[in-house]
Amino acid sequence: MQQQIKDPAEPIWVRPKRAAQIGGFGLTRCYQLINDGSLKTAKVGGMRLVSIDSIKALGADAAA
16 A cells, blocks of 8 residues: 655645635634634744645545
8 A cells, every 4th residue: 555645845834824725714813713713823932833635635635
């Protein structure tokens, strides 16, 4: 079984503004999704970061 290797240029975590752009929704909706747990986040220093995988999973759920 092969493990898929990600492109090293593709970010793993992004700021909420970029997450909203990638997900195709507004910044307010992004924060709503963060607050209800639909988007996985981490805090690094004072920066809130959103997982790219959680944005992709959200899109996959919407498409299904």
